[in-house]
Amino acid sequence: MFKKILIANRGEIACRIIRTARRLGVATVAVYSDADRRALHVELADEAYRIGPAEAARSYLDIQAILAACKASGAEAVHPGYGFLSENPAFVETVEAAGLVFIGPSATAIRAMGLKDAAKALMEGAGVPVVPGYHGEEQDGTFLTRQAEAIGYPVLIKARAGGGGKGMRKVERPRDFAAALASAARESEASFGDGRVLVEKYMAKPRHIEVQVFGDNHGNVVHLFERDCSAQRRHQKVIEEAPAPGMSAEMRAAMGAAAVRAAQAIGYSGAGTVEFIADVSEGLRADRFFFMEMNTRLQVEHPVTEAITGLDLVEWQLRVAAGEPLPKRQEDLAIDGWAFEARIYAENPARDFLPATGRLVRFDTPEGVRVDSGVRAGDEITAFYDPMIAKVIAHGPDRTAALGRLAAALAQCRIAGVTTNTGFLGRLCREPHFAAADVDTGLIGREAAALLPNPPAGPRVLALAAIAALDLLEPAIDPDPWSRLIGFRLWGQGWQVVFVEHEGETLEFRVAPSDRRRFEVESGGKRLGLTILRSEGEGTVLADFGDRVVEAVVVRDGRAITLFAEGASHLFHTEETAGLHGEEEAGGDVVAAPMPGLVRLVAVAAGAAVTKGDPLVTMEAMKMELVLTAPRDGVVEAVPVAPGDQVSEGAVLLRLAAEEPEQAGLGN
Missing domain, CATH: 2.40.50.100 (RNA polymerase II/Efflux pump adaptor protein, barrel-sandwich hybrid domain)
Structure with a gap:
């Protein structure tokens, strides 16, 4: 086993690798950009080295800077994580030329699967079924338009390099093809340095099912069963689960065998994922699945496989890279229960999942489930890197139990300071089709009206927001009884007026406090009375509205107020910041x-x-x-x-x- 490894990555995956390495007694070296100087992975590692400015192209993608950190630290091997340089064969060759071990597959294997068109031709030769489409070299727009017409609309334009939904566009009509092709090529060039694409038939009801494979340097290859990643937005995964619902023993054997053949065809070593698309218009069938691509690295969703197999895939990576054979044979592997992973992102589902930036003012994680994250309260979510905040992984004896645990865990996540998709994930868990395992890649799009918008704040939540805006929810510290008479008047009630912005609308409230516990709140001609039963320093408030007792968590950050109550989170701004979101507010002009x-x-x-x-x-x-x-x-x-x-x-x-x-x- 290695004595010291360098992790050529950041964030959640770097922290994940450090945990396993520490358990195995392996020292770790972190690298960081200027934006990550105080990042969690830097704090957790045994050593850390600066490799450049915030831009990924000048830091995490700088091969020479990473090699210099390897030399300075005396690391024996490099773990690439996922993303960045993890599937760059030139990086593998540079690492090995420096006398270091790359913890992953060979450069030859990465090249074989790096370009989707060439990979599909290779898979056809290995007897692995592939999606109908054009996978050739010709990139002329007119030629590709004719190919799309021959395939038949709708079609899918896909970047031939990379993954993660980048450079991918669904095209419904011939007149939209040229613009979609140009956009896909630009995004592919920006993401992978390769603007070439392929065109495939888009399936009406597809499921995205992938198989985890593992090979060693002794010719052994096994599969560790499948994951269903059909819950997607913008062609990117949202919630993954293992095993795949509705999977028969026959289909599992057929898909697993195809994945193993794919890995054997390129002499694969290490962790990899063979991704398939299944046409489920007539249900899951062993003759209706097709090879899409192979990710020659560890996947973001690997924890669900770990949960159902009881294995540590990072440990397997380290052992295989160190020359050991696979720890288990195929017949030794079995599925135990069910697992889900939900990806929490800094993004706004109601605005087409627009990524968000900001400081994590509060970051409360749930108990009883696994949470993988590379950030903590106080950290910044910047525009330089992927906006994922955390992964929540729930395991149970069956699908219903595991999904229930995931939904409960998401309800316990309280993240303030940046917009997140946590509420959307909770709604997806409860969506009837998803709960019943009737899922395909178009589910989120079809149910967008119910899933994407945050539920409106009810009158109780609005009343608490108005009181919080006046700083009247803070617990009383002064024992002097006169200090508690904040609403005392000789004649009549003392109303205070406050303006609060919520969802683009400025709301006016009149609040009449009689003491630190009892309030009257009026807005729009409606009045609501409440009594604060408990107010704690961590922002937890218990309020009695007469007909119902509501527990809320209130987080104040300057003029911004995040209120978690009644199963949702709501963001408010006091009047001074209402409408201010940049140097000029965007309007109709x-x-x-x-x-x-x-x-x-x-x-x-x-x-x-x-x-x-x-x-x-x-x-x-x-x-x-x-x-x-x-x-x-x-x-x-x-x-x-x-x-x-x-x-x-x-x-x-x-x-x-x-x-x-x-x-x-x-x-x-």
Whole structure:
């Protein structure tokens, strides 16, 4: 076994590797960018070395900087984690040329599976079924348009390099193909340095099922069963589970054998995942699954496989890389129970899962489940890296029990300071089709109206927000009885007025406190009385509204108030910050940056006439491409940005000329 390894990654996966290495007595070396100087993985590792500025291209993707850290630290081996350089064959070769061990597959194996078109040709030769489509070298737009027509719409454009949904576009109609092709190629080039794509048939009711494989340097290959990753948004996984629901013994054997053949065809060593797409329009069938791609690394969702097998896959990686044979044979492996993993992201599901940035003011994790994270309270979620905050993994004896534990755990997650998808994940757990295991990759899109919007804040939550905005929920510390008479008046009630912004609307409340415990709250002509039964320093409040007792957690950060109550979280701002989200508030005349990022494409110039919904500016932020469209019909007045500009949140990207009075409905 190695004495010291360097982890060429950051965040959650770096922390995950450190835990296993520490248990095995292996010293760890972390690397960090300027943005991660105080990151959790830096704190946990035995040593840490700076490798560059915040931008990934100048730090976590800088091979020479990582090799310099290996030399300075005396590390014997490099674990790449996932993402960044994990599937870069040139990195593997550089590591090995320096006399170090790469904890993963060979450069040859990575190259064989790195380009989806070549990989599919290789799999056909190995007897693994592949999705119908065009996987050739020709990239001319007219040629690819003809291929799409021959395949038949809808089709899926996919980057031939990389994964994670980057460079992937579903196209329903021929007229949309050219724009989708250009967008997919740009995003693929930005993400993987390769803008080439392939075109495949899009299946009406597909399920994404993948098989965990493991090989060693002695010719042994096993599979560790399957995971279902069909719950997706923007072609990226949201909740994964193992095993796959509805999987028969026959199909499991067929899919497992195909995955092993795929790994054997390239002499695979280490952890890998063979991803399949299954056409379930007539249910799961052993003759209706097709090879999509192979990820030649550890997967984000590997914990669900660990949960049902009782194995530590990182330990297996270290042992195989150190030259040991696989710890178990195929016949020694078995499934125990069921497991789910939910990915908590800093993003806004109601705004098409737009990534979010900010400081984690509060980060409470649930008990009784596994939580993998690379951040803690006080850390910043920046625009430089993937916005994943944590993974919550729940295990149970069967699917119903495991899903119930996951839903309960998500309800205990309290994250303030940045918008998250936690509420959406909880709603997905309770969605009837998902709960009944009737899932496919289109489920979230079909049920978006019920799943994506945060439930509205009820009158009890609004009343507590108004009292919190006046700082009247803090526990009384002064024992002086006169200090508790905050609402004392000789004649009548003493009403205090407060304005609070919530979901883009400014609300007015009148609050009449009689003491530190009893309040009257009025808004919109409706009045509500409540008594605070308990108020603790950690923000926990127990309030009696007469007909119901509500427990809430209130987190105050400057003018922002996050209130967790009645199964949801709600964000409020007091009047001073209402409406302030950047250097200029975006309105009908302005297109503003929704978050910090890089301007990739400007589609129009000053003087151009545009129609509502036309694409105007394309940004790249947090590993995804954002297309900003015209908010109304009009004429472009100014475009103060150009491709290549780095912009801050709220920056004005484009301004439309003001409407004439007649157009605005103010004339005549």
